[in-house]
Amino acid sequence: MTRPILTAAAMRDAEAAAPVDLATLMEQAGQSLAEAASRFAGSMPALVLCGPGNNGGDGYEAARFLVERGVAVRVAALAEPATDLARAAHNRWTGPIEAFDTAAPAPLLVDCLFGTGLKRGLEDAVSQRLCALAGEANLVVAADLPSGVEADSGAILSPVPAADLTVAFGALKPAHRLMPAMARTGRLVLADIGIAASTDWFELAEPVLPPIAADAHKYSRGLVHALAGTMPGAIALAASAAARSGAGYVRVSTGAPIAGLPLSIVQTGDAKLSDPRIGCILVGPGLGELPHFLTLALTSRAPKVIDADAIALVGDPERLRGQDAILTPHAGEFAKLFGDLPGTKAEQALAAAAHSGAVIVFKGPDTLVAAPDGRLGFAPPAPAWLASAGTGDVLSGIIAALRARGMPAFEAACAGVWRHGRAAERAGPSMIADDLVAAL
Numbered sequence: 001m002t003r004p005i006l007t008a009a010a011m012r013d014a015e016a017a018a019p020v021d022l023a024t025l026m027e028q029a030g031q032s033l034a035e036a037a038s039r040f041a042g043s044m045p046a047l048v049l050c051g052p053g054n055n056g057g058d059g060y061e062a063a064r065f066l067v068e069r070g071v072a073v074r075v076a077a078l079a080e081p082a083t084d085l086a087r088a089a090h091n092r093w094t095g096p097i098e099a100f101d102t103a104a105p106a107p108l109l110v111d112c113l114f115g116t117g118l119k120r121g122l123e124d125a126v127s128q129r130l131c132a133l134a135g136e137a138n139l140v141v142a143a144d145l146p147s148g149v150e151a152d153s154g155a156i157l158s159p160v161p162a163a164d165l166t167v168a169f170g171a172l173k174p175a176h177r178l179m180p181a182m183a184r185t186g187r188l189v190l191a192d193i194g195i196a197a198s199t200d201w202f203e204l205a206e207p208v209l210p211p212i213a214a215d216a217h218k219y220s221r222g223l224v225h226a227l228a229g230t231m232p233g234a235i236a237l238a239a240s241a242a243a244r245s246g247a248g249y250v251r252v253s254t255g256a257p258i259a260g261l262p263l264s265i266v267q268t269g270d271a272k273l274s275d276p277r278i279g280c281i282l283v284g285p286g287l288g289e290l291p292h293f294l295t296l297a298l299t300s301r302a303p304k305v306i307d308a309d310a311i312a313l314v315g316d317p318e319r320l321r322g323q324d325a326i327l328t329p330h331a332g333e334f335a336k337l338f339g340d341l342p343g344t345k346a347e348q349a350l351a352a353a354a355h356s357g358a359v360i361v362f363k364g365p366d367t368l369v370a371a372p373d374g375r376l377g378f379a380p381p382a383p384a385w386l387a388s389a390g391t392g393d394v395l396s397g398i399i400a401a402l403r404a405r406g407m408p409a410f411e412a413a414c415a416g417v418w419r420h421g422r423a424a425e426r427a428g429p430s431m432i433a434d435d436l437v438a439a440l
């Protein structure tokens with residue numbers, strides 16, 4: 001099941017449209033936070049830090065429910081509650097309230113200072129105190145977001161201690177899946193607080209792949225045609241990944257024999273891209289400065305995956321209009337083609353997709369898949385050991401195979417990114433790109 005991702009503004013709209021009143025939502029949030037924290041930390045004595053807004057309100061509610069669960073709870077407030085909702089939650093907490101500046105640490109720290117309402121960094125003294133209390137705790141649980149991260153961009157506005165667990169209320173926020181914030185959330189739990197989130201933004205989940213028909217033949221299963229360039233190893237990785245991702249036939253146009261390719265992959269001196277059986281053209285890995293290969297690919301009506309060197313060679317995103325293309329840039333390649341776009345990584349990916357008409361896989365530790373129609377998939381965290389040469393080539397090969405197998409462009413890209421990350425988990429930390437192919 002894919003999990004919806006909402007910006008702070010979309011979250012406020014969803015809360016306002018909820019079938020229950022806001023106080024009930026807050027109570028539900030506090031109850032979920034208490035449940036998740038006590039499941040995670042057992043009966044460890046807790047210090048709940050409450051901010052002035054509704055994130056703080058969640059904290060007062062959670063404190064109440066932690067007491068019901070038998071946890072020794074202390075509450076410390078950064079400021080008086082500033083919203084009616086938070087004030088009501090504060091009034092339901094009957095225990096003492098300590099001052100934030102002087103509260104002693106506890107083994108479990110529950111951070112309810114700020115959530116989606118944070119617009120500027122915490123004051124230095126506040127973030128220092130938060131980090132010090134977190135440093136002395138055994139476990140840190142964040143309510144909705146670790147305090148100091150910006151919900152929509154994933155930016156860190158002031159020093160943020162890494163949480164061990166973050167309980168997201170109602171829906172994930174972009175910061176849960178964008179760097180650098182993603183690395184500070186620890187484990188992520190999504191609590192259902194009773195809102196119905198309807199959105200085109202979601203976290204990628206395990207895809208359903210097209211079945212192999214009982215009467216399949218190699219062409220009906222999907223023909224990937226790859227164009228080799230000056231670095232044959234890269235296209236060999238991509239072509240091998242395509243073959244291991246269920247393409248029925250993988251063919252590589254190459255000027256010289258490529259060593260190390262599986263024998264099942266056909267090497268040819270021709271580049272007949274008008275072949276109507278081609279399910280997807282793959283161009284870019286190891287291409288080098290060969291712009292005419294990209295031009296050749298763009299003359300074909302077949303769907304295409306454009307990766308690596310070919311991305312910079314596009315030059316003008318308008319050239320992609322009317323092409324059935326998936327682009328897989330990392331940040332450097334993205335900037336070369338689309339320039340320095342304003343906004344969050346999510347907004348940049350969507351703008352690039354809308355401008356070019358192509359599906360954009362904006363890679364990195366926080367890979368996004370953007371469609372021209374506004375759909376946006378956020379990859380779940382993938383192992384950092386993917387940061388090695390050739391893993392991007394493997395991704396482009398996987399996506400080309402899924403496209404050739406008949407998945408629509410956006411779905412093929414989403415499925416490819418998800419499978420790439422899981423293959424890396426199976427391959428383990430000493431993995432090189434070759435092993436990633438073997439783990440598919």
Ligand SMILES: NC(=O)C1=CN([C@@H]2O[C@H](COP(=O)(O)OP(=O)(O)OC[C@H]3O[C@@H](n4cnc5c(N)ncnc54)[C@H](OP(=O)(O)O)[C@@H]3O)[C@@H](O)[C@H]2O)[C@@H](O)CC1
Nearest residue numbers: 022025026029053054055114115116117119120121122144
């Ligand atoms: N709405 C609902 O029904 C539900 C909401 N829920 C919860 O509410 C959270 C969102 O609540 P929120 O919008 O009140 O924002 P929140 O993150 O608490 O902070 C805003 C406050 O902090 C202040 N402030 C901001 N930055 C600051 C800084 N650097 N230093 C100091 N102050 C700063 C800001 O003041 P101002 O910017 O106006 O000066 C304002 O007072 C959400 O994440 C979820 O946990 C759930 O209970 C479900 C139901």
Ligand SMILES: Nc1ncnc2c1ncn2[C@@H]1O[C@H](COP(=O)(O)OP(=O)(O)O)[C@@H](O)[C@H]1O
Nearest residue numbers: 330363364365383384386387389390391392393
């Ligand atoms: N720190 C990281 N954590 C998770 N995934 C990463 C990380 N760094 C890179 N990746 C993934 O590894 C792949 C690298 O691709 P790319 O930069 O094109 O490398 P190459 O050109 O060498 O193949 C991308 O899929 C990217 O999302």
Ligand SMILES: [K+]
Nearest residue numbers: 111114143145
């Ligand atoms: K928080």
